[in-house]
Amino acid sequence: MEVPILHEVGLIPIIYAFGGVLTPLIRLFADKRKVYSIYSLVIALVTTWLSFRVFEYVIKYKVIVYPFGGWPPPLGIVYTVDFLNAVYGLIATTLFLIVSVYNLWYFNVVADPSWLTALLLLNMAGVTGCIYTGDIFNFFVMLEVLAISSYALVAYFKKRRWALEASLSYAFIGALATSFFFFGAVFLYAGYGTLNIADIAAKTHGVDTSTLSLLSGRCIDTQCFANIVSASATAIALMLWALTFEAGIFPNNYWLPSAYTEAPSPASAVFAGIVDKVGTYGVLRMFITMFSPYASIAMFSILGTPFRDLVLYILSILGFVTAFLGAIIMAVQNDVKRLLSYSTMMHIGIIFMSMACLTSATDLDVRVTALTGILFHSLTHALGESMLFLGLGALATIANSRRIDSMRGYGRVYPVLSTSITIGILSLIGVAPLGGFFSKYTLFLAMIGTGMWVYAISLIVVSGISIIGYIKVLYTLYMLKPMKEVKKINLAIVDIICALVAITLIVVGIAYAQGYLFDMFKIGSKDVVLIEGIQKYINTVDQVSKLIIGIKP
Numbered sequence: 001m002e003v004p005i006l007h008e009v010g011l012i013p014i015i016y017a018f019g020g021v022l023t024p025l026i027r028l029f030a031d032k033r034k035v036y037s038i039y040s041l042v043i044a045l046v047t048t049w050l051s052f053r054v055f056e057y058v059i060k061y062k063v064i065v066y067p068f069g070g071w072p073p074p075l076g077i078v079y080t081v082d083f084l085n086a087v088y089g090l091i092a093t094t095l096f097l098i099v100s101v102y103n104l105w106y107f108n109v110v111a112d113p114s115w116l117t118a119l120l121l122l123n124m125a126g127v128t129g130c131i132y133t134g135d136i137f138n139f140f141v142m143l144e145v146l147a148i149s150s151y152a153l154v155a156y157f158k159k160r161r162w163a164l165e166a167s168l169s170y171a172f173i174g175a176l177a178t179s180f181f182f183f184g185a186v187f188l189y190a191g192y193g194t195l196n197i198a199d200i201a202a203k204t205h206g207v208d209t210s211t212l213s214l215l216s217g218r219c220i221d222t223q224c225f226a227n228i229v230s231a232s233a234t235a236i237a238l239m240l241w242a243l244t245f246e247a248g249i250f251p252n253n254y255w256l257p258s259a260y261t262e263a264p265s266p267a268s269a270v271f272a273g274i275v276d277k278v279g280t281y282g283v284l285r286m287f288i289t290m291f292s293p294y295a296s297i298a299m300f301s302i303l304g305t306p307f308r309d310l311v312l313y314i315l316s317i318l319g320f321v322t323a324f325l326g327a328i329i330m331a332v333q334n335d336v337k338r339l340l341s342y343s344t345m346m347h348i349g350i351i352f353m354s355m356a357c358l359t360s361a362t363d364l365d366v367r368v369t370a371l372t373g374i375l376f377h378s379l380t381h382a383l384g385e386s387m388l389f390l391g392l393g394a395l396a397t398i399a400n401s402r403r404i405d406s407m408r409g410y411g412r413v414y415p416v417l418s419t420s421i422t423i424g425i426l427s428l429i430g431v432a433p434l435g436g437f438f439s440k441y442t443l444f445l446a447m448i449g450t451g452m453w454v455y456a457i458s459l460i461v462v463s464g465i466s467i468i469g470y471i472k473v474l475y476t477l478y479m480l481k482p483m484k485e486v487k488k489i490n491l492a493i494v495d496i497i498c499a500l501v502a503i504t505l506i507v508v509g510i511a512y513a514q515g516y517l518f519d520m521f522k523i524g525s526k527d528v529v530l531i532e533g534i535q536k537y538i539n540t541v542d543q544v545s546k547l548i549i550g551i552k553p
Contacts, residue, residue: 004061005544008050009079010068012093013129013142015050019043020121020149027114036113037103043121044093044100047128051093054132058086059520062527063540065134072548073134073541074196074216080134080541082533083524084288087375088131088281091382092274096124098497099266102390105493106266109397116156116264123149123270130278134541136185136195139282143181143242147174150275153267154259166258173255177245184238191231192224193217197290198541203228204295205531207538211545232297233307236286240311243286247279248348249315250322260341261402265393268337272344273386277378280351284374287312293360294531309359319352320458327462330469335402336392339469340385343428346466347381350443353455357446364529366449371525373442376512380435380505384427387501391421392473394494404476411477413486418477420498425470427505430463435509438518 019039026035057064058081066079081089099120107113126146133139151174155167185195192200194216202209203219217224245252260268291298291308298308305313326346333339357370392407395414399406411418427436440459447456511517527533 004057004064004540006054006057006064006066006081008053009064009081009132010066012047012050012054012089012132013125015043015047016121016125016128017145020118020125023114023118023121033107033113034104036117037100037107040103040117040121041097041100044097047124048093048097051090054081055086055090058083059524062533063537065540065544067544067548070548072211072215072545074194074199074212074545077138078134078196078198078541078544079132080198080537081132082528082537084284084371084375084528085131085281087521087524088274088277088378089128091277091379092124092127092131095273095382095386096120096270098386098501099269099390101497102269102494103266105394105491106264106397110264116153116266119149119153119156120266120270123153123267123275127270127274127278131281134197136188136197136200140178140181140185143246143278144178146246146275146278147178150174150259150267150271153271154263156264156267157262160262162258163262166255166262170255170259173245173252177242177252180238181242184235184242187231187235187238191226191228191235192219196541197285198538201290201292201295201534202538202542204232204291204297205534205538206296207535209538209542211549212538212542215545228297229300232291236291236298236311239286240283240315243279243282244315244318245279246276247283247352248276248322248345249279249318249352250325250349251318253322253345256345257338257341260344261335261337265337265389265397268340268393269386269389272340272389273382276344276348277382280348280374280378283315283352283355284371287355287358288371288528289534289537292531292534294534299360306360309361312355312359316353316356316455319349319355320455321349322346323349323353323458323462324465325349327465327469330466331472333469334404336396336404336407336473337389337402339404339473340388340392343388343466343469344381344385346462347377347385347428350440350459350462351377351381353459354443354446356452356455357450362450366446367529368522368526369442369449370446371529372518372521373439373446375525376435376442376517376521377439380427380439380508383501383505383508384424384436387424387498388421388428391417391424391494391498394491398489398491404473405483408476408480409482409486411474413482413488414491414495416495417491417498420495420502421477422474423502423505424498425474427509429467429470433506433509433513435505435512438509438512442518
């Protein structure tokens, strides 16, 4: 059996981390704005290429592994990548590449690009570390890296009172949330004697592993080092607090609008595009790999419903509330970045509404369709929302105000950028043939297949309500005349990058409709959801451990 060990996956977070730490040294040699933007762009190009390599290998081998330091799992940290995190990793690195190109313009208008560069790189180290890791404790460590750099990014404009207030609010609830995640990890370790995701999955599914169990111990029924049923239930409750906080799900999202609004536009784009998806990914990994419908450990009954399914139903209700709150509140916003922040809340809420389609009571094909829709909507939302933060953020910088009214008539002054913004908005609304339409349509089909007509209709209603806020932006850009003469500023870089994202939304929509992307996403999702896919995930890590310690097959 060929063991797919790929070093590239381990390099991605390391390159971001070292890039961020070494950024201040640039000031000693070439403290120029262009140097920072080019430095960031080179790192973004390298990591994006590496993530493409990782994605290609996952398509070929289904699961790939990288053991850090040559330590055998579960004794050492291991990165384990299947289709689920390969997609999120590719979204993350590609989005940062887009932001890095945008920074070629933005770094000319921001006061000190050196620290912004360092913080963005460290933030991406945290994001990709969380996404690619196959170890719960390492997930916690990288979550802390992500969170701390995020607090600093929100407070970047430190002379603004509201930026400091938003950062403190974010940091307070964030410190509490990550502490809960740590306590959840403690309960998992106390119960299972391991924090390796594949090893935990093996124990929850009763899969016999020759090497992982040799190093971490075997379980007898529900007893490992302690009762794993109670340990799992407690850990799920604690860890979900942190994951829903990071995703921005009600009631853990009161910090989100202010944080996304006060951060610099490149940081806001990263937050809306991928940072919130880290929480989504964590929830999916928990309930698709560790505690799947095939794992009896999390299927004990509460009020006549399996515990795992009950949690997913609760998450879907919270997603429902989040989606409606986001759509309604965004309609009355006058601050363009705050409007986009509530738009982000709405779309993450839509994704979490679909969590109820992943219960054990749902047919396999519907679960596969739901995961396909979740992954594709994560992609289309990341592209569309991030592009709006970049494009409208540039216009807000020019107007020296985030108020929508201050951008009156800018659609005619900057036609290329405004056209791209329009395409991004239409994709978020869900207009065919843009990618956002097909991602929402796939989620709609999953909800119908599950019999959740209320959610399916709500998806349409929420999208309709959101039109009010989006149309306000378009009406101001195109229909209103400027309050004063607008001096046109060169936005060639912003025009190009936003136009490329807009074209991408059109292309991915058409490719999905033609079946190219749909087939790839559905096959990949099926590989993740099937019990055979979970066994492949476990056995690949087990084979790597066996290879490292020298046990012959």
